[in-house]
Amino acid sequence: VPERAFDDLVAAMDAALLVVTAAAGGERDGCLVGFHTQASIRPPRYAVWLSTANRTWRIAQRATHLGVHLLGRGQLDLARRFGGLTADEGVDKLAGTDWSSSPEGAPVLRAAVAGFVGRVVARIEPDGGDHVAVLLEPLDAWVSAGVAPLRLGAASHIEAGHPPS
Numbered sequence: 001v002p003e004r005a006f007d008d009l010v011a012a013m014d015a016a017l018l019v020v021t022a023a024a025g026g027e028r029d030g031c032l033v034g035f036h037t038q039a040s041i042r043p044p045r046y047a048v049w050l051s052t053a054n055r056t057w058r059i060a061q062r063a064t065h066l067g068v069h070l071l072g073r074g075q076l077d078l079a080r081r082f083g084g085l086t087a088d089e090g091v092d093k094l095a096g097t098d099w100s101s102s103p104e105g106a107p108v109l110r111a112a113v114a115g116f117v118g119r120v121v122a123r124i125e126p127d128g129g130d131h132v133a134v135l136l137e138p139l140d141a142w143v144s145a146g147v148a149p150l151r152l153g154a155a156s157h158i159e160a161g162h163p164p165s
């Protein structure tokens, strides 16, 4: 497939943007995620793809649960924070936000318009790819009324804190 045509196809899909958070061993972080999908109906499963370059992935390798948050259309500031900065440069991205720990230990961003805490069911490392799928069992999902998500097209100018490895 010509790369340009593939890029245009993905841009046309205009994915909603998530912030995925992880905590383990006293460390915590989160990153902006555009690669995600429901992955089973019964039982319900959701997959998020994390770049192996990201500190969030390194923590997610040890986490039992992840926080998955949908950003609203007006939340470009949070997209910039979680997508444009990396904790590898010493920034505590969660410290600047209103967050709390779920009973399972996943960081939950209160500003998110929808989200869930997911139990890690599997980590799927494809041969040769630069992202790893984390398959989640959703627990206690929430959604605000009238949600309009922030989409890729509105955030594609953000330069990722970590280019893919």
Ligand SMILES: Cc1cc2nc3c(=O)[nH]c(=O)nc-3n(C[C@H](O)[C@H](O)[C@H](O)COP(=O)(O)O)c2cc1C
Pocket (backbone or CB within 6 Å): 029, 030, 031, 032, 033, 034, 035, 036, 049, 050, 051, 052, 053, 054, 055, 056, 057, 082, 083, 084, 085, 086, 087, 088, 131, 152, 155, 156, 158, 159, 160, 161, 162, 163
């Ligand atoms: C529009 C956009 C979409 C992104 N999608 C993903 C994604 O699906 N998975 C991922 O791991 N990183 C994705 N990133 C990159 C991370 O959010 C970014 O590199 C972040 O700074 C990593 O921070 P960390 O090293 O603290 O985890 C995306 C970035 C942008 C700007």
